[in-house]
Amino acid sequence: MHDVVVRNRRFDRGAAAVRKQPATAAGLTGAVLAAVLAASEAAAAQTPPATAGPPPVAVVEQIRQELAALRDEYTRRIAALEARLAVVEVGGSPAQQPPPVPAPTAPPSTAEAAVPPGAAGAGGPSGSLPLYGAAAATSKVFNPDIAVIGDFLAAAGENGVDPTPTLEMHEAEASFQAIVDPYARADFFFAFGPEGVEIEEGFLSFPTLPAGLLGKAGKLRAAFGRVNTFHNHVLPWTDRPLVTRNLVGGEEGIGDAGISLSRLVPNPAFFLEATAEVYRGESELFQAPRRRDLTYLGRLRAYRDLTESVNLDVGGSFVHGHNDQGPGFTTRLFGIDATFRYRPLRRAIYRRLVARTELVWSRREQEEGTERAFGTYVSADYQLARRWFVGGRYDYAERAEDAALADKGGSLLLTFWPSEFSQVRAQLRRTRFAEGETATEVLFQLLFSIGAHGAHPF
Amino acid sequence: MKTTAPIVAALLLLAAPHARSAEPLDVVATTEDVAAIAREVGGDRVKVEAIARGYQDPHFVEAKPSFILKLHRADLLVLVGRELETAWLPPLIHQSRNASIQPGAEGYLDASLGARILEIPAGPVTRAMGDVHPLGNPHYWLDPANGRRIAQAIRDRLSRLGPEDAEYFASRYAAFDRRLAEAEKRWDALMAPYRGLEVVTYHRSWPNFAERFGLHVVGYVEPRPGIPPSPSHTLSLMREMKAKGVKILLVEPYFDLKTPNAVARETGARVVVLLPSVGGEKGVDDYLQLFDHNLGTLAAAIRETGAR
Numbered sequence: 108m109h110d111v112v113v114r115n116r117r118f119d120r121g122a123a124a125v126r127k128q129p130a131t132a133a134g135l136t137g138a139v140l141a142a143v144l145a146a147s148e149a150a151a152a153q154t155p156p157a158t159a160g161p162p163p164v165a166v167v168e169q170i171r172q173e174l175a176a177l178r179d180e181y182t183r184r185i186a187a188l189e190a191r192l193a194v195v196e197v198g199g200s201p202a203q204q205p206p207p208v209p210a211p212t213a214p215p216s217t218a219e220a221a222v223p224p225g226a227a228g229a230g231g232p233s234g235s236l237p238l239y240g241a242a243a244a245t246s247k248v249f250n251p252d253i254a255v256i257g258d259f260l261a262a263a264g265e266n267g268v269d270p271t272p273t274l275e276m277h278e279a280e281a282s283f284q285a286i287v288d289p290y291a292r293a294d295f296f297f298a299f300g301p302e303g304v305e306i307e308e309g310f311l312s313f314p315t316l317p318a319g320l321l322g323k324a325g326k327l328r329a330a331f332g333r334v335n336t337f338h339n340h341v342l343p344w345t346d347r348p349l350v351t352r353n354l355v356g357g358e359e360g361i362g363d364a365g366i367s368l369s370r371l372v373p374n375p376a377f378f379l380e381a382t383a384e385v386y387r388g389e390s391e392l393f394q395a396p397r398r399r400d401l402t403y404l405g406r407l408r409a410y411r412d413l414t415e416s417v418n419l420d421v422g423g424s425f426v427h428g429h430n431d432q433g434p435g436f437t438t439r440l441f442g443i444d445a446t447f448r449y450r451p452l453r454r455a456i457y458r459r460l461v462a463r464t465e466l467v468w469s470r471r472e473q474e475e476g477t478e479r480a481f482g483t484y485v486s487a488d489y490q491l492a493r494r495w496f497v498g499g500r501y502d503y504a505e506r507a508e509d510a511a512l513a514d515k516g517g518s519l520l521l522t523f524w525p526s527e528f529s530q531v532r533a534q535l536r537r538t539r540f541a542e543g544e545t546a547t548e549v550l551f552q553l554l555f556s557i558g559a560h561g562a563h564p565f
Numbered sequence: 566m567k568t569t570a571p572i573v574a575a576l577l578l579l580a581a582p583h584a585r586s587a588e589p590l591d592v593v594a595t596t597e598d599v600a601a602i603a604r605e606v607g608g609d610r611v612k613v614e615a616i617a618r619g620y621q622d623p624h625f626v627e628a629k630p631s632f633i634l635k636l637h638r639a640d641l642l643v644l645v646g647r648e649l650e651t652a653w654l655p656p657l658i659h660q661s662r663n664a665s666i667q668p669g670a671e672g673y674l675d676a677s678l679g680a681r682i683l684e685i686p687a688g689p690v691t692r693a694m695g696d697v698h699p700l701g702n703p704h705y706w707l708d709p710a711n712g713r714r715i716a717q718a719i720r721d722r723l724s725r726l727g728p729e730d731a732e733y734f735a736s737r738y739a740a741f742d743r744r745l746a747e748a749e750k751r752w753d754a755l756m757a758p759y760r761g762l763e764v765v766t767y768h769r770s771w772p773n774f775a776e777r778f779g780l781h782v783v784g785y786v787e788p789r790p791g792i793p794p795s796p797s798h799t800l801s802l803m804r805e806m807k808a809k810g811v812k813i814l815l816v817e818p819y820f821d822l823k824t825p826n827a828v829a830r831e832t833g834a835r836v837v838v839l840l841p842s843v844g845g846e847k848g849v850d851d852y853l854q855l856f857d858h859n860l861g862t863l864a865a866a867i868r869e870t871g872a873r
Contacts (some may be wrong), residue, residue: 292659314658314659418629451619493821
């Protein structure tokens with residue numbers, strides 16, 4: 108008894124679907140559709156209840172799928188018919204009779220249809236509309252996820268040492284991401300900026316390697332500490348910390364062509380990940396005069412949930428490579444990073460705290476001898492309400508070439524999220540440069556993203 | 566020759582698929598709802614863990630490394646799908662170093678593929694509509710018929726992964742199906758007097774639930790999906806609720822109650838916190854209890870407010 112009830116309800120829905128068909132296609136097509144659906148309903152109703160063999164739910168499911176397929180097909184055909192009607196209406200003047208027999212020139216599998224007249228300029232789509240589900244559209248299924256993120260910056264105040272423009276379209280990051288085959292996926296991030304276009308990252312990764320390895324090859328942001336791996340739009344600030352600028356590869360950090368392998372280290376207590384990377388040596392920090400002068404990196408990251416809302420993330424990194432002083436001169440960096448997070452799950456969209464610090468020691472060989480420099484930042488971000496965040500950062504960084512020169516800074520931040528896809532930020536930044544100058548600036552940032560909804564890094 | 570034989574034997578031993586019949590299958594579900602259904606079907610032949618907690622907004626889960634560890638060991642990953650988890654699941658799967666749960670593998674199961682999905686956008690979709698799901702509303706598990714379909718999908722996949730237990734999974738499914746059918750009779754009887762009742766909800770979490778139990782959702786506290794309440798929208802919502810005499814305002818447990826409470830005060834409606842997921846509250850530990858709790862709470866609120 109129960110099954111019959113279910114079945115009837117489902118056919119009611121089928122009938123509702125018929126009623127929802129566009130009114131323009133009502134006449135014949137609607138009647139034909141209704142007839143076909145009714146026929147299939149009758150046919151399905153005649154299907155014997157399968158002498159207690161297969162479960163009736165499966166039968167209902169099968170009928171549902173058949174109906175859905177029918178509906179899809181007819182929706183597609185109606186769309187094609189409408190499009191052809193629109194073309195005919197434009198072609199013939201209203202006084203004239205349409206040609207008695209519309210010559211079956213184009214098969215219904217045309218991939219595109221003209222936009223109905225009058226739609227242009229009305230806020231609707233322009234050009235030709237793709238008919239989804241048509242044969243040619245299947246190739247689009249395999250298009251990568253595409254997104255573009257704009258990073259617009261504005262600055263007010265004085266800075267004589269490291270000035271930035273008043274208004275600047277600092278970066279447009281275009282990303283293309285897709286699974287390549289059952290063994291690999293590819294991620295491309297192109298950064299379009301005032302200096303031109305560069306591959307910010309572009310790599311193939313292999314998630315199914317044996318021995319629990321995760322491999323990557325291509326242009327990568329090196330896994331040195333945390334902030335070096337972040338793209339500009341995920342930073343909690345409008346700029347990068349002074350320690351990045353002075354010690355870890357200049358304005359944009361260490362990014363190079365290389366290979367990365369990482370592995371989980373099994374242990375009962377916490378998440379432990381070991382990463383080893385090799386780079387060619389072609390960044391602001393590392394320059395390889397000879398092929399064999401590669402840059403090597405190692406990183407160990409440990410993570411543990413303290414409670415469901417609180418966790419601690421700690422890492423140590425090491426990188427070694429040749430610097431710009433010529434053959435035989437190397438730079439080594441050693442870094443420690445720690446991140447504390449608090450996010451109550453029941454109020455996860457309203458409240459969170461992220462506190463982070465990184466400490467970096469640099470040992471750089473140069474003509475005058477070996478220079479040892481140190482740099483750090485400490486930052487905290489707190490979410491006050493669904494759309495509001497406040498933050499602060501303290502900076503201290505000696506310069507790699509001369510550790511006697513140290514820059515210091517402090518920032519206060521206020522961020523507003525109109526939605527998940529855009530963000531407005533203001534940063535009050537005070538920097539005391541080693542030269543003796545103090546710069547006080549207000550920096551504004553507008554971040555906006557279009558396209559595929561990318562995952563948020565953790 | 567003498568030395569090769571033991572080496573070959575050792576290699577064969579290494580290459581042999583590890584016998585798993587005694588070990589329960591490791592199942593990771595993205596939400597507690599799917600986990601609860603997997604427990605119904607899998608019984609003691611599976612070990613089920615969920616990623617998102619039931620009292621957490623499943624759209625905004627953090628991709629914590631501790632979840633990578635769970636996925637690393639998993640034989641089967643069951644996800645809700647329809648882009649509910651796009652913001653956090655892909656990097657977890659990618660970093661799991663587990664070939665058997667990558668998309669397309671046997672151990673990757675999108676539970677939505679056999680389900681009845683509502684609100685699939687028919688026309689062009691833009692973000693001007695808010696955080697819309699182009700593949701349809703992902704809260705489909707709130708219709709028991711879909712719960713049954715999820716259970717079927719899990720039964721079929723578990724039987725493929727552990728063919729020796731196929732009969733066990735089939736009988737577990739049949740028992741779940743029977744209990745669900747009995748419960749549905751009870752729920753239908755409870756809700757019969759209230760068919761067609763007009764309600765307002767916070768987020769678009771309830772289309773399947775509303776359709777199944779005869780509620781009519783006439784408005785949302787969110788002006789658009791994922792966009793927090795705005796004063797102008799709240800005012801027009803209150804006008805509409807007063808005009809229509811809407812007395813019930815459904816809110817998910819992870820949303821702030823400030824705006825819903827203000828609306829309720831102004832319109833004389835009652836804020837009813839319903840649980841979109843198993844584990845949303847203590848004592849709501851399985852799929853049937855989720856509906857028992859929600860329908861019981863709702864029916865009581867309707868009676869008390871005199872909404873019907």
